[in-house]
Amino acid sequence: MRGSMRVEPVLFEDFQAITDLMQRLGMAVPESKARSKQFWAGLWLENPALGHFEGLPELGWKIISNNRLVGFFGNIPQISWIRSQKVLVSTARAWAVEREFRWAVPQLCEAFFNRNTIDLVIISSANKPASKRCLEFGGSQMPESSYQEVFYWIVSPSGFSQSLLRKIGVPNKLLRIGKFADLLPLRPLFAAALENQDRQSIEEIPLKSLGRQFDNFWSRMQVDYADRLLATRDSKTLRWYFGLSGNAKETKFFGHFENGILKGYIVVVRDDVSLVNLRRLRIADLVVLDENQSAVKKLIAAAYSEAKAQGCHILELTGLPPAIREIISTLKPFRRKMQTFPFYFRALSADLANQLSQANSWYVTAYDGDSAIY
Template sequence: MAGTTAPARTLTHPKHHAADILLRLIESRRRPSSSQTETAPLFGSALAPAKQREVQFADFASVARLKERGGLAKDTLENWHRLWRQNPAMVSVKSQPSMGWVLETAEGIVGYQGSVPVLYQFENRTIIAATAAGLVIEPAYRTRCIGLLASFYRQRDVALFVITHSTASVVNQSKALHARSLPRPDYDKVLFWILNAHEFARVLAAKFGLGSGMEAAGAFLASSALRLDSLRRGPQSHPPGKLTQIDVNDIGDEFDALWRRKLGEAPRLLADRSPASLRWHFTLPGSSSTVAVICCHRFQRLAGYAVVLHAVDRETGLRRSMLADILVEQDDPDVTEALLDAAYSNAVASGGHLFEVIGLPEHVRQILMRWHPYVRTYPTDPLVYKTTDEALARTLADENAWYAGPFDGDATLLP
């Protein structure tokens, strides 16, 4: 970070804020992860043979049950139609792209790796890409995971492969298959602000098995300190233009004009943000999440927008608001800050407990660092990629060639 930005409050900050004490206590009481508690079949025990094949639409019900057993969000057939039949990328692909692969035994499907075609733009070139989606596999068949990943990375007529927010095991296996980490040293640092101290403390205390007395104490400690923390963003400047909020379905021609102007700026790899792609990306059938699109108009034209995704954790009830995307003409700092402030305010107004920012370019994060965020480190590389184009590979080795964030991969694409 630049030397002029304010220091972030990490989860192990030496200052003894009540929030830090609570978070350190929770960390010390963390239960073993599922990967630590899983057991492999006993040596010599029978394991039903599994064959790998491409996904078909008829697999929906079996895959949906497998995903629910694996703890993933409930899927819908309508969403499958959206991902593979209503996908704007289908217009540009040369051949019918794969929907993914399954591992199947005589008893049914025991593994699944989805693959969703997406478009990227770099200079004047349209790049066909694929993002991995919904990897889940029964514990007894985890050793077959690399076969699913290898098939994902071997797809023909695909120049770029992206996997986001996966497990350390998947990241390591991807690197064994010559995938690379995003060349950003701070991309694994998630910035967040606690909007409702009491609920945040209650949810965390309950999640990590703290007793009722500890839960009450934690809620009290967090509330006393974090209620003040929520006011520490500092003074907000007057917006440089008119701020409005629209529905995803109202994304139209002025977004297309902004997108085309953006493509004419400094060359960066950008996931396609044409109006059709934006509407498709943020329309999530069967999802309980909601989306807010915030626009900033300046000199009677759209100067930038931000998208906020609101979701409720199915297990804890924690209300999380995420900055899902932001795009500003010429990266104007005044417009960017106004949109960030509006996104934060939108999260507060939604009743959210937490506002998160993952990734995004340095010019956006520098503004956010002045707002004194908490920072947590993602447990592994949040984004790994592979390209079959040698010239593109050389370009993407430079962190300035990327405009990466939650819009990439499946973080905001799936329910």
């Protein structure tokens, strides 16, 4: 078997074989062949970052055995900025290898981590085996440890309770016990700080309408957070990224405006956990200028209202700098710790590695990497 195997760069024409592999391994995939082609074309051919690279960046790497695709490490080319310097980023996407070929994973890792055409490698949703590989191939854990802690608010006590009961293995006939949670006055207890927020300055912004306001905001953000690594957030890139998901229709942008000028925004995406029937809304990105406390609270409250409107059970948040997390903590979220720290990086130059070794050099949300693409 080992003699017939080879590792090669991915071609766009491999998209269906990649989708089939992911489906065999139980990973989330587009619902049809037409949607699959649309998704991979959007990810790899319509990416606004492509214009910043010399030639076409690598799309990923594949393991071929007997003319069959049995392994895949994907790549999303992205552009970030720090201190006005452009950073060419390679972001991991959908690592999938059939069990009998996992002995070849080091070859895929070698191809992914060791290149001279990029400045930075990011893995944003690593599980335990992936995190081990990241460290083996020169990667480092992002220095902001709070990224492992998830904030969440319970929106539907009964829905959340039933999902929790499913998770711990309670028989289906007993799940109705969870429904009684809605008979108790629990929601105000869970989210009083959110329910009472004034949201007059908040407006919903359709994804297709993102334009000059966001471009101006992005320019200002690069000034306010100049010392932090920032993934590109101009209107074209935001429309591209959040338009990729099969749940794009449920993705919502809310803006905080002062005198008609955008001063902050929040993005929420659906990320349900079908195994336990948990309806989850995730905060994929949140940025405010001047670390405005009032704006942060109003935007979180808008996200909570959207979670209620979509019939979700919880609203969830990961990432953000400590100063903003401290503001959010006044809104009384519950907290849980991920089993594995998910965010790793490898800087390909000593200067960039030195900068990114400091926690205050990062502004990370679910928007960084692939963890907000479903």
